[in-house]
Amino acid sequence: xxxxxxxxxxxxxxxxxxxxxxxxxxxxxxxVADNFVLDESISLSGDIPWAQVPRAIYQxxxxxxxxxxxxxxxxxxxxxxxxx
Numbered sequence: 886x887x888x889x890x891x892x893x894x895x896x897x898x899x900x901x902x903x904x905x906x907x908x909x910x911x912x913x914x915x916x917v918a919d920n921f922v923l924d925e926s927i928s929l930s931g932d933i934p935w936a937q938v939p940r941a942i943y944q945x946x947x948x949x950x951x952x953x954x955x956x957x958x959x960x961x962x963x964x965x966x967x968x969x
Contacts, residue, residue: 899914899915899917899918899965900915901914901963901964901965902914903963909955909956910953910954910956911951911953912951912952912954912963913949913952914951915948915949915950916945916947916948916949916950918950918965919950921965921966921967922965922966922968923938923952923963923964923965924963924964924965925938925961925962926961926964927960928960928962929962935964938952938963
């Protein structure tokens, strides 16, 4: 009986940053993680689904990918997801 084990080196998950600037929220992550997509939700409960932020509004500079959104009146949550 033989066993074959394959180990893959997993890349660390990118860090998502959220900052406020001039009445807006800037959500950013490292440009090397360009294969990730940004999702948003107004709740962390299972009742409200996550929605993908359209890639059309992504911006980038030399180091980061980011979106700029108006500061929400209520809570808003963001996550990065690597689609399959």
